[in-house]
Ligand SMILES: O=C(O)CCC(=O)C(=O)O
């Protein structure tokens with residue numbers, strides 16, 4: 001019998017001005033999320049990309065890989081990512097995510113946070129290829145990390161902290177990318193690996 005802990009819950013709406021944020025905890029149950037995590041660790045051609053900021057090259061503090069339909073190339077901060085073709089594992093996850101979010105996606109960015117030292121700095125997913133109000137579905141597997149959001153202009157609003165647990169799905173829509181930035185900071189305490197998959201729609 002399933003334990004209460006393993007029962008997928010309902011979508012929870014995170015109240016925030018100028019944002020549409022929802023979390024589905026337990027979208028994948030432990031055995032499934034563990035299987036997908038292992039497969040993605042093994043199958044993915046992980047790369048540490050360099051980004052150019054203010055003319056200087058930096059290695060990103062995480063590994064990543066880009067998958068998508070042919071032609072859904074994507075560029076940010078000087079990195080141009082040509083997508084790998086969909087794998088069976090990623091097609092299966094994409095189908096599940098599309099069903100849960102009632103949306104369609106043509107690409108996914110995978111990030112591997114190897115340990116507590118890996119991170120992603122403040123940014124929003126607001127590249128022109130994503131359109132003005134992109135719907136982004138973000139699946140977390142493995143170690144729990146804190147996802148931070150801060151409003152771009154309303155400095156009086158407190159930052160939001162979301163604990164993205166193993167198997168949870170976060171949906172960001174509406175004005176979220178326009179009005180808020182997000183980040184996953186380094187942690188002081190030891191952390192195991194975490195994979196995050198952000199499903200997006202690139203407009204040609
Ligand atoms: O790891 C996360 O939860 C966020 C990743 C992210 O913001 C991105 O890939 O654009």
Ligand SMILES: [Mn+2]
Pocket residue numbers: 123124125182
């Ligand atoms: Mn992002």
